[in-house]
Amino acid sequence: MSGDTQNNCFNNEFICVPETDLPRIVVVGGGFAGLALIKRLKNKPVQLVLIDKGNHNQFLPLLYQVATSGIEPDSIVFPFRKIFRNYKNILFRMAEVKSVNVNLKQLVTDIGSIDYDYLVIATGSMTNFFGNKNIEMKGLGLKSVADALDIRSHLLQNLEKAVISCDEKEKEKRGSVVIVGGGPAGVEMAGALAEFKRYVLPEDYPELKNTSMKVYIVEASGKLLGEMPEKLSARTLGYLTNMGVEVILGTVVEDYNGDEVKLNNSVTINASALIWTAGIKGSLFLGIENKVINKQKRIIVDRRNRIAGFEDVFAIGDVAIMKTREYPNGHPMVAQVAIQQGRNLADNLLAITNSKTCNDFVYKDKGSLATIGKKKAVASIYKLKFSGFFAWILWSFIHLMSIIGVRNRLLIGLNWILSYLSYDKGDRVIIRKFNYFD
Ligand SMILES: Cc1cc2nc3c(=O)[nH]c(=O)nc-3n(C[C@H](O)[C@H](O)[C@H](O)COP(=O)(O)OP(=O)(O)OC[C@H]3O[C@@H](n4cnc5c(N)ncnc54)[C@H](O)[C@@H]3O)c2cc1C
Structure with a gap:
């Protein structure tokens, strides 16, 4: 690249980048x-x-584990400058x-x-909130580590508020979560929250043990994990239902005001948290x-x-x-x-x-996996469709190997082993205030 201004570090109009004859x-x-x-x-x-x-790469498939206190945010991000330490031909500009x-x-x-x-x-x-301003303002998206931390803080703050309330209905609302969208992100989030409710809540919040807090998942189409074969969608539905998640299919969320979720069948759900995974x-x-x-x-x-x-x-x-x-x-x-x-x-x-011929892109589909909770996952890999423990082991292995950095792999691996042995979650801390709804 040759250009007069490209290497002028004192010119505010251009980013400082060294001149080169290379493309x-x-x-x-x-x-x-x-x-x-x-x-x-x-x-x-x-x-x-x-x-x-941002100054880092993020591993989005594990955001739901950060949001549900399963792993530390640091373990799914990796700074670009560290990745590029041995690169001689790259410049990073935030x-x-x-x-x-x-x-x-x-x-x-x-x-x-x-x-x-x-x-x-x-x-x-x-x-994509599809133009629904109320949901955009009061609901929570899940597209970055910052979003995941907002969700974590909001859910934990709600539980702290539930504890100090004497009104059973208020307690129930504070602890209830509606997840919109039954794709992999929604399903994984619902499973993790159901486990949190079942195993962590009674230990950390004994006062809330008898409150009927609910996890809902609302999906517009007739099935969960729409891209997966029918058999695996049905298995996912079975898993979630057994874990106590209320699955509502063929229904659209129309509005949310921070307290009430309005569905298109005139039903209203009281919930202080709405997590939107229904569109991008x-x-x-x-x-x-x-x-x-x-x-x-x-x-x-x-x-x-x-x-x-x-x-x-x-x-x-x-x-x-x-x-x-x-x-x-x-x-x-x-x-x-x-x-x-x-x-x-x-x-x-x-x-x-190099004036050579280019190749068309041909996608090699390696299959898809989704986990619903401990020892529960579904896998569709080439012609193999299976679920249960082996699908869960495969999901864990593939995700662990895809994480950048040995340190991050070790951190996540250790967290998973500890939570496998105890059902405990590692990171239940509120480190940012996220209560602009109140
Ligand atoms: C919660 C969740 C769970 C998921 N689970 C899975 C899964 O299990 N399996 C799977 O295969 N896929 C999963 N996905 C989808 C997968 O993460 C995406 O398909 C993938 O991240 C797309 O990669 P990308 O490089 O196109 O975009 P991204 O990975 O999103 O990267 C985009 C980058 O662009 C930067 N950027 C954006 N706009 C600007 C701008 N204007 N200026 C400068 N920088 C900008 C961002 O900071 C970001 O670093 C999941 C996604 C989410 C959100």
Whole structure:
């Protein structure tokens, strides 16, 4: 990349980045997709610039365990600068991208602008409340470690408030949680909360032992884990019901005021917490033409993750939607798709910069897993569909191996072993106030 202003550290308008003759690839977002691409391009003849609004990568599949006091937040995050210690070709800049000018090939961030030769948008997704302002204001999303800590604090604060109330109805409301969305995140959250209620609550809050606090899961479609085969959805329903979770299917949550959840069948549930896992949309910044953005705010890309009309702008992971014959509605928004797209695009970028041929993206579906609680999980792997203890062991092993960093793996492994032996949860502390509803 050659540009007059790009190495001027005293110019406020541009981010300070050394000049180079190598092609500059600017990657926005260091999640599963962005990081997979960067790892593949480690020490290759390109200048990589990662821009992320946070200074760390987050392992989102275990957020629910942070939210339910199962593991420490530190064990599912990893700082970018530590990951890149042995990289010779990457610069990290913590900044939020605000817009792109594709004609000038320039990104605008909250700390200045930067020029690129190739731009990779890997900004993931965010919670979609489908325009319901009340739910957005009073409900809790689960898309980051900060969200998980908000949920943890809110749930624990509610229990502290339940203890000091003399009104049985108030106690019940304070302890009740409604989870909206019966996908993997909702199901895993419901299972963890049911275990918390059954094993931790009587020990930590003996005064609340006889209060009828409830965990509800409300799903608009007729089944839980909609992407899974019928048999595994039914098994999940059985597990949750046996654990005391009230599963409400074929029902839509219409409104929430912080105390009452209104369902579309005129039923009202009293609950001081509503956790929304029912929808996501692409996390976008300005400057991308509307004609390449779908209704879910995802960027429409071709088989090589290119945005229509541009040779040098790409989108990967949750923010991208690629329609193929096998996936006419796009690939599932899961980590494996993001990782595989990141790797394929890395290979293609090297091919482009060496005037070689690029390859289309082909998704290799390795299957899906969800855990519902201790010794309870469901697995659909190739033609194998199974549930129970072995599915749970497999889920635990795959998740542990996917965590970045030996320290994090050890921390999580130790937490899981302790909680396997005792059903106890490790991290029941309120470290931030989260009571703006009251
Ligand atoms: C609670 C939960 C549970 C999940 N469980 C599973 C599971 O069990 N299995 C599975 O396969 N998938 C699971 N997923 C989905 C999986 O996490 C996503 O598919 C995956 O994270 C997508 O990767 P990504 O790189 O596209 O985005 P992300 O991993 O979300 O990364 C996006 C990055 O972009 C950064 N960013 C966003 N906007 C900007 C901006 N404007 N400027 C700068 N930086 C920006 C963010 O800080 C973030 O680091 C789960 C997701 C959630 C939320």
